[in-house]
Amino acid sequence: MNLMLALLTNLTLATLLVTIAFWLPQLNAYSEKTSPYECGFDPMGSARLPFSMKFFLVAITFLLFDLEIALLLPLPWASQTTNLNTMLTMALLLIFLLAVSLAYEWTQKGLEWTE
Numbered sequence: 001m002n003l004m005l006a007l008l009t010n011l012t013l014a015t016l017l018v019t020i021a022f023w024l025p026q027l028n029a030y031s032e033k034t035s036p037y038e039c040g041f042d043p044m045g046s047a048r049l050p051f052s053m054k055f056f057l058v059a060i061t062f063l064l065f066d067l068e069i070a071l072l073l074p075l076p077w078a079s080q081t082t083n084l085n086t087m088l089t090m091a092l093l094l095i096f097l098l099a100v101s102l103a104y105e106w107t108q109k110g111l112e113w114t115e
Contacts, residue, residue: 054113061105068098 076090105111 052113058111058113061110065098
């Protein structure tokens with residue numbers, strides 16, 4: 001019962017915050033607020049510069065690998081097993097999986113953002 005109450009409270013609070021964040025900026029939008037800001041001066045050119053899609057994909061790949069390392073690598077030690085062989089096997093399996101994933105990204109030219 002407490003779990004359901006906590007989930008309902010979290011869901012309600014998250015929905016309320018998202019709703020407020022969505023409608024609050026739309027209350028009084030005027031031209032000064034929607035124009036790009038360049039250190040107090042009028043913009044010299046377009047503020048919407050094109051963004052390299054390859055660089056974006058490299059950044060997303062980095063974030064995925066970073067999260068995998070941060071979340072999965074402590075898993076063997078967090079499993080509270082007393083068998084050292086099981087723990088080391090699990091850790092080496094995760095490192096091997098990350099190495100294979102990195103090799104795959106490298107062979108698919110996913111780590112190069114220059115053309």
